[in-house]
Every structure is written in C-alpha cells, then in structure tokens.
Amino acid sequence: MAIDDVRTQPRDAESTQKAIAILKQQFGEKVQTGEAFREQHAHSTTYLPAQLPDGVFFAENAEDVKQAVKVCAEYKVPVIPFGTGSSLEGQVNAPEGGISIDVSRMDQVLEVNAEDLDCRVEPGVTREQLNDYLRDTGLFFPIDPGANASIGGMASTRASGTNAVRYGTMKDVVLSVTAVTADGEEITTAGRARKSSAGYDLTRLFVGAEGTLGIITSVTLRLAGIPEKIAGGVCSFETLEEACNAVIMTIQMGIPVARIELLDAMQVKACNAYSNLSFAETPLLLVEFHGTEDSVAMQSEMFGEIARECGGKDFTWTANAEERNRLWKARHSAYWAGRALAPELGSLSTDVCVPISRLAECVNETQKDIEKESFLAPIVGHAGDGNFHVLLLFNDKSPEEIARVEDFTTRLAERALAMGGTCTGEHGVGQGKKRLVAVEMGGSIGVMRAIKKALDPDNIFNPGKVFD
Incomplete structure (x- = not known):
C-alpha cells in the first residue's frame, strides 16, 4: 500500500485528552504519555511509517481493560491492543491516534x-x-x-x-x-x-x-x-522446484511430518553467515518428525527416499536435541539473517499461501520475478502447508523503490490468488494488506463491515486495520 495512505488522521484531540485525564485519575502511572512510551507502542517490523498513539495504558487484569474501554467508548477514542509488538503489517500503529492498551502485564x-x-x-x-x-x-x-x-x-x-x-x-x-x-x-x-x-x-x-x-x-x-521421540534433518537440492516437489510428494503420501521448511539459496547463505553453519548454498529442506522411536525412523526413511527421487542430495538427520535446537534456532533467526545481508537497507517481509499442489509453480514464478527486478530477496517457507515468505531488502527512503516493492508484492498476491491461495498465510492484514484482502474477499468484505458495525458502531477498536 502507498505510504501516503497511512498518514495519521487524529480524531477529536480534546476528547482524547479528556479520556487520558480520566484514565490517569483512575489508574495513575499505568497511563503514560511520554514520547518514548508512545514510540515503543507504534513500533512495527515494516517499512510503513510509525504512527504513535496519544497515550499508553498498561492493563494488569480484565477489569482494567473493561474500565479503559468504557472511558474510550464514551469519548469515541480509538483503542489499539498491544502484546509484544512483533506483528508485521502495521497492526499496532495508531492512524487515528488514541490509546494503546498494553496487555503484557496480563501474563498469568x-x-x-x-x-x-x-x-x-x-x-x-x-x-x-x-x-x-x-x-x-x-x-x-x-x-x-x-x-x-x-x-x-x-x-x-x-x-x-x-x-x-x-x-x-x-x-x-x-x-x-x-x-x-x-x-x-x-x-x-x-x-x-x-x-x-x-x-x-x-x-x-x-x-x-x-x-x-x-x-x-x-x-x-x-x-x-510432548512426543516420545523427535528427530530432524536437512536435505539440499539443486533447484527450488526439486525441493518443492519433494514437499508436495511428502504431503501427498501422507507422511505425518511435523515440520518441513524451505530455504532458497540466498536464505541458506544468510543463515550460514548469521548462525555459523556450513550448508551447501543451494535450496534446502529442514524437516522434523514426531512420534515413537519406530514411527520416527520409518518416517525419516520414507522422506529420504522421496528426497532422493526428487533430486535431493544425502538426507542427514539427527535425534540429538542440542543439534536439532541449533538447526531450528537458525531457522527462527532467518529474518535477522536475511536483514544482515544488507543491514543498511530497509525491509518488507511478505507472505502468501497456496494449495500444496501449486507450491512449486508459485515459488518458481516468484523467484523469476525477483531475478527480473534484481531484488535482494531471500525466500523461506512453511512449505508443508503451501506457505512461503519473501524478505525484500530495499531503500525504504526512496519512493521509487517503495513503489517497485509494492508492485512486486501485488503481483505475488495476485499470483497466489490465481492459484486458489491467499494473500496472507499468517502475517495478517493490518494496514499493509488491506487492499489485497479486499480483492481476495470480494463481496465478503461487506459482511465483515456489517459485523464490525454491529459490534463496534463507533469504530474505536483498532481503526484503519483489515479494511477501511
């Protein structure tokens, strides 16, 4: 979405200040209006500009939330829920100002x-x-x-x-x-x-x-x-298509794999450097099996046969917990590993999900699009359910570069939708994918708006998210 579309449009400033004054009177230091607190609660892992709330309320129990919402509802002040701030599509931004309700202290x-x-x-x-x-x-x-x-x-x-x-x-x-x-x-x-x-x-x-x-x-x-036995391993491939075909065959054969993650060559390179690994810098599948000793061994053997049939190199696996944890820590650090490829650039992490039978086609076309645009953009995915992510690294200070990135993400979403998929497998909609979800949902957006109107007639709950 265009950067201009998310400029702050505050509601009635006087009403907001009245609500903040009442909350301060009731809750004291649970209410903070300092810029540092407000900046922290507008943080979003995205190139979208931060939009600060007018105040932050640290709720400690459900009664706190109820009282805060009642005050905000009376003055028609927006309320934006905040957990840890790790969302990727601007979900915690406050485009109309308001109160960020931080529930991190509700941790029982x-x-x-x-x-x-x-x-x-x-x-x-x-x-x-x-x-x-x-x-x-x-x-x-x-x-x-x-x-x-x-x-x-x-x-x-x-x-x-x-x-x-x-x-x-x-x-x-x-x-x-x-x-x-x-x-x-x-x-x-x-x-x-x-x-x-x-x-x-x-x-x-x-x-x-x-x-x-x-x-x-x-x-x-x-x-x-907790499974009796957990084992995992890695297998490298010459091409992304081969790796995707191995995933498709594994799922279609009904092998109850617990995790099956896809990394393209660029992502493997990033993870090697960031997590001190030494994998061949070609597409990689990272898998894990859960079950009994016998079932895990059988599943591993079956996957190894499929991987070889699809062109995979030697499948190496381990049941050693320390080694497995090292592999999955590297996988969970993939975002930061990707960012480290060009730390001077901004980033946009986007995802789509397609039916498993279309995964290889969608990933292959996406990689061609990346090469055509000369983007630095590693791919990583939860391939077992057809979901993959592209981390675009670009100059987020350049309107021209932002426009190119947005055009790419639009093409990616349209590609997934044309294959019967979705524009967001797990990132949500927030601000970043509002236009795309409107295309995906079609007339159903009207039903969603009707539900929103019925439950939130004054549009105080996280306005400007999901749809307009």
Whole structure:
C-alpha cells in the first residue's frame, strides 16, 4: 500500500485528552504519555511509517481493560491492543491516534487441565513462557511463529508457524476467548468442550480479527503431548522446484511430518553467515518428525527416499536435541539473517499461501520475478502447508523503490490468488494488506463491515486495520 495512505488522521484531540485525564485519575502511572512510551507502542517490523498513539495504558487484569474501554467508548477514542509488538503489517500503529492498551502485564497462566489437554492464559503470556510453564506436565503448546509473540497477539492475527503442517494454526487450537467489547463488558465465546453446535462460532470470529472487534482478555488453548521421540534433518537440492516437489510428494503420501521448511539459496547463505553453519548454498529442506522411536525412523526413511527421487542430495538427520535446537534456532533467526545481508537497507517481509499442489509453480514464478527486478530477496517457507515468505531488502527512503516493492508484492498476491491461495498465510492484514484482502474477499468484505458495525458502531477498536 502507498505510504501516503497511512498518514495519521487524529480524531477529536480534546476528547482524547479528556479520556487520558480520566484514565490517569483512575489508574495513575499505568497511563503514560511520554514520547518514548508512545514510540515503543507504534513500533512495527515494516517499512510503513510509525504512527504513535496519544497515550499508553498498561492493563494488569480484565477489569482494567473493561474500565479503559468504557472511558474510550464514551469519548469515541480509538483503542489499539498491544502484546509484544512483533506483528508485521502495521497492526499496532495508531492512524487515528488514541490509546494503546498494553496487555503484557496480563501474563498469568490461569489454569492447566492436563487430563483434558488444555489450558487458559491471559493474553500477555508469551509462547515461550507458556511452554516453560508446561514443561513438567508432559504437554506443550505447538504453535510456533518464530518470534516470542504473546498468545493474545497470536490469536488476534491467527498466527501459525513451523509446526502448522502437523498441529494446525491458532484457529485450530483456540477453544475459547474472553474479550471486552465496545460496551465495556466481557464476553466468553465458548466453553472447553472440543466440539459444540451451539449458535454462531464466536471464537473463530475473534481469532484473526486483529483487535478490530474487541480486546482479548484470556485464551483457552488446546495442548499437545510432548512426543516420545523427535528427530530432524536437512536435505539440499539443486533447484527450488526439486525441493518443492519433494514437499508436495511428502504431503501427498501422507507422511505425518511435523515440520518441513524451505530455504532458497540466498536464505541458506544468510543463515550460514548469521548462525555459523556450513550448508551447501543451494535450496534446502529442514524437516522434523514426531512420534515413537519406530514411527520416527520409518518416517525419516520414507522422506529420504522421496528426497532422493526428487533430486535431493544425502538426507542427514539427527535425534540429538542440542543439534536439532541449533538447526531450528537458525531457522527462527532467518529474518535477522536475511536483514544482515544488507543491514543498511530497509525491509518488507511478505507472505502468501497456496494449495500444496501449486507450491512449486508459485515459488518458481516468484523467484523469476525477483531475478527480473534484481531484488535482494531471500525466500523461506512453511512449505508443508503451501506457505512461503519473501524478505525484500530495499531503500525504504526512496519512493521509487517503495513503489517497485509494492508492485512486486501485488503481483505475488495476485499470483497466489490465481492459484486458489491467499494473500496472507499468517502475517495478517493490518494496514499493509488491506487492499489485497479486499480483492481476495470480494463481496465478503461487506459482511465483515456489517459485523464490525454491529459490534463496534463507533469504530474505536483498532481503526484503519483489515479494511477501511
């Protein structure tokens, strides 16, 4: 989207200051208006310009959120939920000013029901914090987007990550949420049962809404048992197409791979330099299997045969936890490794997702587009579910360069849509993909607007995001 489209358009300044004064009177130092706090809460890992809120409110419990929303609703002041600030499409920006409600202090694990494989947490709990808490229960939270994001933020953006091919995404593991709506009341969308046919699926409505319908105050999550055996490995290929074909065949053969990640040659080069690795600088698949000792060995053997058939070089694998962790740490550092290729440049990380049968075609055409434009743009992907990312490195001070990058991302999205895919597999919409999601959703945008109008008639919840 054009940079001019996201200039700040503040609402009534007098009303905003009245709301801030009331909140300060009620909550004291939980309300901050200093520029440093405001800048921190407009940070976004994107080239889109930061748009600062007028104030930041550090909520410590659901009652804090309810009271803050009531004040903001009375004065029609925007409220922007904030977890850890790791979103990629400008979700935490404040294009109309307002109050950033920071839920990072709401970081309690409220209950763990080990027998039912579920738990309930406050929105500020991070995924790493939750898995540390669960370590002694034999359970773990499987959604792994790379960043140590907050659970509330992950639910709001419908996050996924490296484990999605086996364990699903946030829409699959969120059983219920509690959320504060525009009238300042807290609602619960469902119980803990694994299935229900009672009424509308309100849980799915809030998962992926990016804070535009309310502020999540707790999340009930489905958990998974820690596997008896975990093994992983790597396999290099001459071309991206060969690597993608190996992924497609693996999925179509029904091999229950837990993770299968794709890195192009440029990304492998970046990871080698950044994480002190020594892989051949050709396309690479990084895989992991979960299960029993026998099942993991069988899955690994089957994948090795597929990889060789598709032109892969020797598949090397390990069950050593330290070695596996080193590989996955390098994978999770792929963004920073890519940035390190040209630290003087700005960046835009964008993603699409296509049906698995079209993955090789989409990646191949995208790489040709990158070469035609002479972009420095490594590719990495959660290939097992057809989702891949392109990190574009460019001069973000140049309007001409920004325009070229935006044209590229538009072509990428259109390519994915033409193949039956989506313009965003896991980054969400925020500000950066509003126009693209309107193309993807078509007339359904009208239904989304009607829902937004019904639940948030004064448009106070994260305005300027998802759609206009």
